[in-house]
Amino acid sequence: MKNSILVKSLLVFLTIMAFSACIEEKKKRVINFPQTDLSTENLIPKPMKMIATNGGFALDQFTAIYTSDNAGYEEVGKFLAEKIKGKTGLDIQVNVAEIPDMETVIYINRSDSLELNAPEAYQLYITLDSVILNSNTAEGAFRGIQTIRQLIPETRSDSLAAYPIWTIPTGKISDSPQFEYRGSMLDVARHFFSVEDVKKYIDLLAYYKYNVLHLHLTDDQGWRIEIKSWPLLTEVGGSTEVGGEAGGFYTQEEYKDIVAYAAERHMVIVPEVDMPGHTNAASVSYPVFNGTGITPELYEGTQVGKSTFATRKDTLYSFLDDVVGEIAAITPGPYFHIGGDESHVTKKKDYIYFVERVEKIVRKHGKRMIGWDEIGQAKMDSSSISQFWASKENALDAVAMGMKIIMSPATKAYLDMEYDTLSKHGLHWAAYIPTDSAYIWTPESYEGIPMENILGIEAPLWSETISDIGELEYLAFPRAIGYSELSWSIPENRDWENYKIRLANQAPFLDRMNVKYYPSPLIDWKKSKYSYKEIEKD
Numbered sequence: 001m002k003n004s005i006l007v008k009s010l011l012v013f014l015t016i017m018a019f020s021a022c023i024e025e026k027k028k029r030v031i032n033f034p035q036t037d038l039s040t041e042n043l044i045p046k047p048m049k050m051i052a053t054n055g056g057f058a059l060d061q062f063t064a065i066y067t068s069d070n071a072g073y074e075e076v077g078k079f080l081a082e083k084i085k086g087k088t089g090l091d092i093q094v095n096v097a098e099i100p101d102m103e104t105v106i107y108i109n110r111s112d113s114l115e116l117n118a119p120e121a122y123q124l125y126i127t128l129d130s131v132i133l134n135s136n137t138a139e140g141a142f143r144g145i146q147t148i149r150q151l152i153p154e155t156r157s158d159s160l161a162a163y164p165i166w167t168i169p170t171g172k173i174s175d176s177p178q179f180e181y182r183g184s185m186l187d188v189a190r191h192f193f194s195v196e197d198v199k200k201y202i203d204l205l206a207y208y209k210y211n212v213l214h215l216h217l218t219d220d221q222g223w224r225i226e227i228k229s230w231p232l233l234t235e236v237g238g239s240t241e242v243g244g245e246a247g248g249f250y251t252q253e254e255y256k257d258i259v260a261y262a263a264e265r266h267m268v269i270v271p272e273v274d275m276p277g278h279t280n281a282a283s284v285s286y287p288v289f290n291g292t293g294i295t296p297e298l299y300e301g302t303q304v305g306k307s308t309f310a311t312r313k314d315t316l317y318s319f320l321d322d323v324v325g326e327i328a329a330i331t332p333g334p335y336f337h338i339g340g341d342e343s344h345v346t347k348k349k350d351y352i353y354f355v356e357r358v359e360k361i362v363r364k365h366g367k368r369m370i371g372w373d374e375i376g377q378a379k380m381d382s383s384s385i386s387q388f389w390a391s392k393e394n395a396l397d398a399v400a401m402g403m404k405i406i407m408s409p410a411t412k413a414y415l416d417m418e419y420d421t422l423s424k425h426g427l428h429w430a431a432y433i434p435t436d437s438a439y440i441w442t443p444e445s446y447e448g449i450p451m452e453n454i455l456g457i458e459a460p461l462w463s464e465t466i467s468d469i470g471e472l473e474y475l476a477f478p479r480a481i482g483y484s485e486l487s488w489s490i491p492e493n494r495d496w497e498n499y500k501i502r503l504a505n506q507a508p509f510l511d512r513m514n515v516k517y518y519p520s521p522l523i524d525w526k527k528s529k530y531s532y533k534e535i536e537k538d
């Protein structure tokens with residue numbers, strides 16, 4: 001009897017001790033944090049609205065992630081946990097059975113709130129002990145966790161706790177993108193890039209809330225996507241590249257792998273088969289389609305505008321039906337890009353005939369057609385999309401047909417333009433585009449294209465002068481980061497002086513990702529305090 005009373009009191013005593021230890025632990029976790037201010041954080045693209053409450057949420061080994069059980073939410077939670085692990089080394093559990101007393105939580109929650117009705121919108125409430133992310137869709141949740149990732153400091157905070165803590169500033173964010181299409185294009189035809197390189201580019205774009213990667217899959221120098229019914233396209237047409245290296249191509253399985261990787265990041269792949277010009281590689285593989293009776297040679301130079309399909313041949317269109325059909329079948333995204341640029345050796349009436357016929361093929365395969373702005377010369381369906389790169393007149397003709405426009409003016413948005421005369425890579429036929437002029441323009445009111453026609457912005461990266469991932473990164477970064485803000489954030493929230501500081505603070509992230517960005521002298525790049533390896537050792 002006596003013994004059992006003793007045991008009971010011991011238990012009560014231990015419980016109280018454990019409880020107060022808990023409280024003590026919790027106190028330690030909220031005191032002594034550096035002053036934080038959500039509104040001066042380094043978020044890119046800048047969110048629509050932010051209210052700072054100047055406290056700190058402690059992300060640490062006692063934090064857990066919970067998600068609603070709607071489709072796609074748990075995957076978003078797991079993605080966040082994986083990225084937190086990469087950045088901090090913390091092993092954060094997702095949807096564990098119960099919330100132990102010690103935990104602070106990140107809830108990723110589906111909500112029907114009207115404010116969140118816009119596609120990809122999300123809200124973030126960060127308090128001392130919870131981060132609540134609300135969205136209508138898993139896509140919105142995915143955009144929201146990029147904000148959380150960016151709010152987690154690159155280095156751990158100083159605190160009294162015996163274990164490492166990363167302090168996330170408290171406050172509220174309501175966010176949603178201005179444009180539904182936020183893309184970059186990668187030319188894998190002039191130089192081929194491996195699946196692994198493409199995935200790295202996708203990862204970096206996803207961090208800045210891009211939702212489209214357009215792959216320029218074919219050009220004079222190479223055909224980079226397997227077409228099972230026409231195997232020579234890749235066997236012959238994929239065998240070289242600019243400069244004469246070995247080239248390469250994606251099998252359909254590899255392409256599907258890229259598509260799936262993008263889909264996990266709520267991004268779509270836009271496949272482009274550039275035609276009727278830019279088709280030398282196709283015509284070397286199947287000479288019948290250029291109509292000259294002569295088999296052309298593989299091309300390893302960088303000139304444009306010398307090739308064309310024979311647009312009046314009926315067999316051409318059954319070939320293209322196969323090509324478009326096979327690619328469309330493995331592309332879940334809504335778009336198919338037919339190129340259509342610089343067909344300098346195609347007669348204008350033949351060009352128009354061709355584009356109008358191919359548009360029908362694309363629509364038959366259930367896709368929305370995109371073409372470079374020259375397609376504005378043809379009579380297009382209003383559901384088709386013109387990508388404005390060079391000619392305002394062509395783009396305005398497309399507007400007159402009720403088409404949407406993707407803004408990619410070469411003088412402002414071309415990632416392959418040199419930064420300045422000292423640039424290590426790039427061309428400058430359109431302009432030199434230093435980091436500031438890439439950012440300081442207003443796509444919303446550019447060259448008279450009405451705002452309501454603008455589907456979004458895309459920054460193309462042509463690859464005549466780049467042949468590996470480091471060179472790709474040199475041209476794409478930091479400018480691609482600026483285009484993310486141009487396409488997501490409203491003009492009132494964009495300001496070069498403010499952006500410049502936020503951009504400087506991307507350096508630790510870019511370093512950790514091993515991105516060989518161009519260290520623009522216009523930016524006072526932040527030094528990384530710890531290298532990635534040092535964090536791992538900690």
Ligand code: TNX
Nearest residue numbers: 304341342372389416427462
């Ligand atoms: C123009 S932009 C092209 C490409 C080149 C690029 C180089 C466009 C639709 N056509 O074929 O690669 O310039 O900057």
